[in-house]
Amino acid sequence: KQAAYAELRDVEPFTRCGTRIQVMINAGLRDDMSALAMTGADGVGLFRTEFQFLVSATLPQRERQTRLYRDVLDAAGDKPVIFRTVDIGGDKAVPYLRDEAANMDENPAMGWRALRMALEREGLLKAQARALLEASAGRSLYVMFPMISEPWEFDAAKAVFDEQLDFLKVRKKILPESIRFGAMLEVPSLAEVIDILAPRLDFLSVGTNDLTQFLFAADRANPKLAERYDWLSPSILRFLNRLSNALVGQEVDLGICGEMGGRRLEALALLGLGFRRLSITPAAVGPIKELIRQVDLAEIGDAMNRWLVSPPADMRTELREWAAERGI
């Protein structure tokens, strides 16, 4: 099987009906970048910039951040890298950034984390913005903001980048060739107002790890709960379907970057719901490419529509049998 996946490295993931699906990888360290060439993925759909902070004993200064981002872009070559601004706090606490506000969190995952923290500790976000802009001089930059709950948070975060961009312009520095801004959808509240934010977004990436935790009110780190709630449950699938429908006709590139996209049956369901970009763990690229090549999008789309209206008692078994009947 491994050899078969290796052979798929240079094969582009077209569905059986001829649609090109973007298959990207999730990464967080310099060393992860070798997986791009190894898997033949289309780029990095989620670069978790907080990893540099988590492995560091002290706050990584701007120059160190710039160096990392430049190395990552060098390693990616022509392939896009979506940098997510720091998602610190919650389960990813760093001692040198602890704050009274974080100490008040009884539920850190729902607490003072990610952009909530970065927008208040403006120096942190400013430094990261400048590092990303400088590292991307003459190239494309993709920036994604985590844990957006309301549209104004996206605007405020983008404003920090705009300000740093102006700073570099005035000083006649080389700027990125293009900049695209996106949001992560991890907090259910954002889905209710996504039509309002969509015109301002270049792309949207659903973080199903956190989304599931908030939708079910179930701690993502607790294995007992992980067994209880299924990614293929009608609640999640209907949620994702409504989101995907809400973005039809909008120029927002919709993708997914949670672990869900790296599982075969889940990926099949996501394709049926209209998702065309999956960012997944590198080990899953081979199996998911293989799956994509066997899928007819209209066929799985029809099946999903039926199942969303009247969900089968066991969606997982239903999907598995549906796939098996078609030799998938």
Ligand code: PEP
């Ligand atoms: C997610 O929440 O689904 C996600 C991709 O981000 P992280 O796992 O880093 O929280």
Ligand code: MG
């Ligand atoms: Mg998350």
